[in-house]
Amino acid sequence: MKAEPKHYDVLRAPVITEKSTLGSEHENTQVTFKVATDATKPAIKEAVEAIYGVKVEAVNTLILKGKQKRFRGIRGRRPDVKKAIVTLAKGQSIDVTTVGA
Incomplete structure (x- = not known):
């Protein structure tokens, strides 16, 4: 799936805090994003899969x-x-500390 401009409107920025980095240490990796206030769960899933090329289990x-x-x-x-x-x-990951740098 190719990333379109609408996908970048859904995802605003990754959240890098102590609590959000604890989520990345789970067996199933969790990543936290700031998103548009009108974004739905299916739209967020589609945007993450298109931009980062990973498989999303839950939002x-x-x-x-x-x-x-x-x-x-x-x-x-x-x-x-x-x-x-x-x-x-499982086996998927996103390194948000280096994305966009």
Whole structure:
């Protein structure tokens, strides 16, 4: 499957945190991505398979609600972010630390 521009609209960026790297140490490798808020699980699966050339077993999503913050007395709000935890098939892997570098 060839990666199309719409696939790059679905996947925004990989999430590289201590918690997300623990997911990559599982038997079935897990990779976490920030995705578009209107992205569906089948669209995320299709995008990951097209861009990285791997087989996806499962996609779990969550929406991180934005916090209320103050900056110099002015109230603001961080945007909501949707994340996708992608479980890859056995033997498959994605090294997100070197992608795009």
